Structure formats: C-alpha cells, structure tokens
Amino acid sequence: MKAPSLFAPHPDDVSLKRFADGELPEQERERMTTHLTRCPDCRSTISFMRELRAAAAGLPKLEPPAGLLDRVTAERAAGERFILPADVDSAKPSRLRTSARGSLVFVAFAAASAVIFVRANKQDDAGDSARTAPVALSVDDTIAGPTSFLAGMFTPGVALAQVPPPASLAARAPITRVDGKLLKPGHFRFERRLIDSAGRSRTTSRGVVDIALASYDGRQAWRLVQSWTDSIVELDTIFVESHNLRPIGRVSRVRPYMRYDEIVVRQHFAGDSVLGWMHTDRTFGRPVRRRLPPEFGPYLPSEALAPFFLETVNVAAGWRGTLSVVGWAVVQNDVYFPLALRVVGDERITVPAGTFDCWRIEIASGKASVDFWVRKSDGFGVRTRKRSRAVPGEVEEVVYVRG
Amino acid sequence: MLIRHSVIPPISPTDDAELVQSVGAGSADALGALYERYAPTVMGLAYRLTGSVSDAEDAVHDIFLGLPEALKRYEERGSFESWLKRVTVRLVLTRQRARVRRREIAYEDAPEPSRSSHADKISADITLERGIAALPDSLRDVFVLKEIEGYSHAEVATLLGITAAASEVRLCRAVRALRHHLREVA
Numbered sequence: 001m002k003a004p005s006l007f008a009p010h011p012d013d014v015s016l017k018r019f020a021d022g023e024l025p026e027q028e029r030e031r032m033t034t035h036l037t038r039c040p041d042c043r044s045t046i047s048f049m050r051e052l053r054a055a056a057a058g059l060p061k062l063e064p065p066a067g068l069l070d071r072v073t074a075e076r077a078a079g080e081r082f083i084l085p086a087d088v089d090s091a092k093p094s095r096l097r098t099s100a101r102g103s104l105v106f107v108a109f110a111a112a113s114a115v116i117f118v119r120a121n122k123q124d125d126a127g128d129s130a131r132t133a134p135v136a137l138s139v140d141d142t143i144a145g146p147t148s149f150l151a152g153m154f155t156p157g158v159a160l161a162q163v164p165p166p167a168s169l170a171a172r173a174p175i176t177r178v179d180g181k182l183l184k185p186g187h188f189r190f191e192r193r194l195i196d197s198a199g200r201s202r203t204t205s206r207g208v209v210d211i212a213l214a215s216y217d218g219r220q221a222w223r224l225v226q227s228w229t230d231s232i233v234e235l236d237t238i239f240v241e242s243h244n245l246r247p248i249g250r251v252s253r254v255r256p257y258m259r260y261d262e263i264v265v266r267q268h269f270a271g272d273s274v275l276g277w278m279h280t281d282r283t284f285g286r287p288v289r290r291r292l293p294p295e296f297g298p299y300l301p302s303e304a305l306a307p308f309f310l311e312t313v314n315v316a317a318g319w320r321g322t323l324s325v326v327g328w329a330v331v332q333n334d335v336y337f338p339l340a341l342r343v344v345g346d347e348r349i350t351v352p353a354g355t356f357d358c359w360r361i362e363i364a365s366g367k368a369s370v371d372f373w374v375r376k377s378d379g380f381g382v383r384t385r386k387r388s389r390a391v392p393g394e395v396e397e398v399v400y401v402r403g
Numbered sequence: 404m405l406i407r408h409s410v411i412p413p414i415s416p417t418d419d420a421e422l423v424q425s426v427g428a429g430s431a432d433a434l435g436a437l438y439e440r441y442a443p444t445v446m447g448l449a450y451r452l453t454g455s456v457s458d459a460e461d462a463v464h465d466i467f468l469g470l471p472e473a474l475k476r477y478e479e480r481g482s483f484e485s486w487l488k489r490v491t492v493r494l495v496l497t498r499q500r501a502r503v504r505r506r507e508i509a510y511e512d513a514p515e516p517s518r519s520s521h522a523d524k525i526s527a528d529i530t531l532e533r534g535i536a537a538l539p540d541s542l543r544d545v546f547v548l549k550e551i552e553g554y555s556h557a558e559v560a561t562l563l564g565i566t567a568a569a570s571e572v573r574l575c576r577a578v579r580a581l582r583h584h585l586r587e588v589a
Contacts, residue, residue: 014572
C-alpha cells in the first residue's frame with residue numbers, strides 16, 4: 001500500500017486496518033497515533049479504509065426478480081424440494097471410511113442435512129483463468145442415465161428418455177421385507193453379450209461391481225462401485241443403508257458423455273427426496289431435486305444394485321413384489337422407474353461362472369419385460385436377458401462371469 | 404433487478420417467530436410473508452458473495468424452496484435473520500467452491516443504475532459493487548462477510564474454514580485491491 005521508510009517503518013496493513021476499525025490493542029494504539037501524525041500515506045490509507053467500510057455497509061439491499069416467489073410456490077406445490085445446508089454450528093464435513101479396504105474416502109456430500117454438492121475436477125484446480133465459460137444445457141443433453149453395462153437390463157422399456165410408465169397403485173406389492181445383512185461383499189464380474197438368431201454370442205462390454213461395508217456419517221452402509229471401462233469410462237458409486245438397503249447417496253461419472261468430456265451426477269437421498277447436482281466438464285450444471293413418492297418404493301438408487309438386491313429378500317415360488325429404480329433425476333422423465341417382479345418358474349442355467357439352480361423372475365414395466373435368473377441358494381442374480389431392440393431376433397444378456 | 408434503498412420497518416421477534424412456526428407447519432402464506440421480508444437480504448448477501456445476479460437469484464430460489472423443511476429442524480438461537488444469513492452463506496460458499504467461475508458477471512451482470520435523486524450515491528454504489536464483484540472469491544468472501552455483513556474475524560474464520568489471522572490478511576488484500584480499482588475508474 002505504501003513504500004517502506006528507512007527511518008520510520010510503516011505499520012503493516014493488518015495493524016492499520018485494526019486501527020481504522022478501532023480494534024487495535026491499547027498498547028499499540030499510541031505508537032500508531034504517533035506514526036500517523038507524521039505520515040500522510042498512512043493517514044490516507046486509514047481514511048480510505050474507513051470510507052470504504054462505511055460505503056460497503058451502506059450498500060442497498062437488492063430486490064429479487066418479480067415472479068420468483070410465484071415460481072417457488074408453484075414448484076413446492078408440484079412436489080419440488082431443496083434441502084438447505086445445516087447451520088454452520090452443526091455442520092461438519094462428511095466423510096466415508098470404507099472398512100473393507102481401510103482407506104478414507106472423502107465425498108462431496110455435505111452433512112446429513114446439507115445436500116449441496118461440490119464440483120471438484122481438474123478445471124477447478126487450474127484457476128480462474130483456465131476456466132471456460134458455462135454452456136447452457138438443453139433438455140436433450142441431460143437425459144442419460146443409466147448408461148452402464150447393466151443399462152436397461154433391469155429396467156425394461158425404459159431406455160433413454162423414457163417416461164416412467166404409469167403404475168397402478170392397486171397392483172403394487174412393495175417389497176418390504178428386506179434384510180440388508182444378507183448382502184455379500186465381494187468383487188463381481190459381469191459381461192454383456194449379444195446373441196444372434198443363430199445362437200452365436202459376442203461380448204459387447206464387461207463390468208465389475210465391488211461391494212463392501214462402509215461407514216457413512218457414523219451409519220453402517222453398503223458401498224457398491226460399478227465400473228465399466230470399454231469405450232467409455234463409467235464409475236457409479238452408491239451407498240445404501242446396511243440393514244434395509246435404503247438409498248443414501250450416489251455419484252455417477254461417465255467419460256466421455258455425448259458432446260462433453262465428462263458428466264458427473266451426485267445424488268443424496270433425504271426423506272422422500274433425491275437431491276444433488278449434475279455437471280459436465282464445461283457446464284455449471286443443474287440441480288437434482290425430485291420427490292420419490294413412497295408408494296412406489298422401495299427405491300434402488302442404481303441398476304448396479306439390481307443383481308444383488310434379491311439376496312436380501314426371501315424369494316420363493318409364487319413370490320412377487322414391486323420396487324423402483326432411480327434414474328439420474330435431473331430431468332422429469334428420468335426420475336424413477338416402477339418395476340413389478342414375479343417368479344415365473346425355476347430353471348438350471350449355465351453362465352461363465354458356473355451352473356446354478358435359479359428362480360426365473362419376470363421384471364415388468366408396462367408392457368415390456370426382461371427375464372432375470374437368481375440363484376435359489378442366495379438370491380444372487382446370475383443372468384438377465386431381453387430381446388434386442390436394435391436387431392430383430394437378437395437377444396441381449398448380462399451374465400455373471402466370476403466373483 | 405431493483406435496488407431497494409428504503410429502510411425496512413423493524414420486525415418484532417414475535418412476528419418472525421410466528422411466521423417461522425407457520426412456515427414450518429406448511430403455510431404458503433407465511434412463506435410468502437417471510438419472502439417479502441427477507442428475500443432482499445438473501446439476494447443482497449448472495450449477490451455480493453457471488454458477484455452474479457443469476458447466481459444470487461438461484462440462491463434466493465433455493466433458500467425459499469427449502470425453507471419449510473429447514474424450519475422444521477430450526478432451533479431458535481439468536482435472530483431468524485442471523486440464522487438465515489448463515490444458511491445463505493453456507494449455500495453460496497459451497498456452490499462457489501464448486502462452480503466454474505463466471506467471469507462475465509463482474510461487469511455485465513452488475514445491477515443497473517436506476518433513476519433516483521440519489522444518483523451520485525447509486526453511481527458510487529455501483530462502482531463499489533463492481534469492484535467487489537471483481538475481487539477473487541477468497542478476498543470477496545471475507546470482505547462481504549466482515550465489512551458488509553458485520554461478522555467478526557473469528558466468525559468469518561468459522562464460516563470460511565480459515566483462521567482469523569488469514570481472514571485479517573485477506574481483508575487487507577481486498578481493501579488494497581478495491582483501492583486500486585476505485586482509483587482506476589475515478
């Protein structure tokens with residue numbers, strides 16, 4: 001702020017500011033006053049500091065735009081919600097500790113009630129100058145999930161941009177008896193294949209799901225990480241309550257994604273809502289704030305859980321139940337997908353991982369359906385199969401390769 | 404966006420407490436009343452922290468969209484306005500750290516001058532607003548919280564997750580940058 005003097009060193013800026021604000025300790029004030037009597041530079045600085053403070057304190061309040069309250073009211077009436085961050089006194093950063101690997105994983109979820117999601121990527125670290133201007137997203141850009149090797153294999157008829165099918169409440173049989181302790185940790189490999197009309201099979205992609213016990217804000221949780229690294233990189237991490245598999249959070253990362261280098265969707269489940277944030281490498285992003293009607297539950301936060309969910313349910317002949325799979329929930333037609341499951345038979349089938357006695361389960365959504373085979377011994381999903389939409393006569397399947 | 408120079412009539416604590424209770428119970432009318440009373444406060448604070456009108460509007464929108472649920476767990480400690488400001492600060496700062504910095508806001512998105520008998524004051528305000536908006540996030544946060552909102556350095560430190568000493572240093576840097584800015588435009 002000023003050049004130092006060889007004969008009378010200037011006080012530092014912090015001391016000057018403290019003096020200007022009347023916060024300088026008594027013993028230093030006299031020395032400062034003495035200095036000021038013979039230093040016009042410092043007097044000028046203090047004068048500016050005081051004027052600036054007065055001007056800043058006198059800045060006017062700002063009116064929000066007209067109609068904002070109406071928008072808020074209308075959105076609330078339509079079921080939109082937003083979870084505010086907790087007051088600073090009670091808010092602590094969340095962290096996750098994965099017990100299986102013993103490594104700390106810090107996540108961008110704020111404290112239990114704070115569901116503001118933090119963008120953290122290389123561009124952020126590069127500084128303001130390297131950052132690109134935000135790009136407005138069109139609706140077409142934002143519908144994507146699910147995109148994984150399991151995509152569509154448990155949610156029939158709900159490929160991209162699919163509107164959730166109407167589900168009759170009367171026909172619903174929510175799966176309520178879920179024992180999360182029955183889920184087994186491990187490292188499970190799957191393949192997605194295309195089988196042509198001549199019975200020839202070719203693998204189109206491979207994926208892995210890791211399941212481990214984790215701690216989430218003091219709560220015991222299951223952590224599932226689904227990864228897929230063929231032509232694109234996808235990482236889907238979800239957390240569910242360990243005892244009942246209720247969703248806690250999800251981070252889905254796909255690279256590249258459409259015309260973006262990367263898209264990240266972060267979700268946190270609170271009460272009857274899924275909240276969070278979606279962004280791409282070049283966009284500020286969009287909020288995730290959707291209601292999940294309790295009558296369509298229970299909810300699976302991702303298809304990644306689908307092959308394992310029935311480990312926690314007592315499946316038997318004649319069993320049926322309903323649940324929903326949550327989408328990325330950024331846009332209205334990708335929030336949740338109600339599904340109806342029912343046992344339609346039992347078969348012995350062979351997949352790369354072995355030969356198993358299975359329940360054959362139909363998963364229906366509207367008029368579409370897929371077949372799903374789970375081991376009788378533990379409810380583990382070893383195969384899901386559906387007719388290809390792209391090529392008549394072809395069948396798509398995901399099979400269990402090895403654990 | 405309008406700039407409100409008028410002084411808001413003082414609100415009695417009872418008024419706020421009743422409204423807060425009603426909003427928590429789901430009253431849309433009470434939410435509207437709280438909005439009328441405090442949306443300008445939230446807007447001003449958010450704008451000065453972000454330097455962006457659109458980001459500030461988003462903050463107002465989200466704050467009031469989430470207020471009914473938040474007030475269900477609200478514990479009255481100090482005034483409602485203080486609580487609301489802290490929540491606003493947390494919301495804005497979290498996003499600020501997360502976002503791609505929107506540089507266009509510094510000069511293009513600042514409040515427009517409006518016709519007023521206090522034209523000079525407004526002009527000076529706008530010059531200052533633009534200077535504040537042009538500050539780096541780390542300096543602007545401290546300046547806004549300390550000089551405009553009146554938090555102590557200890558409180559600023561808690562809100563920003565820094566030390567009080569760092570808050571003092573950043574404030575001095577902000578003052579120095581603003582002095583340079585105001586000299587440039589003078």
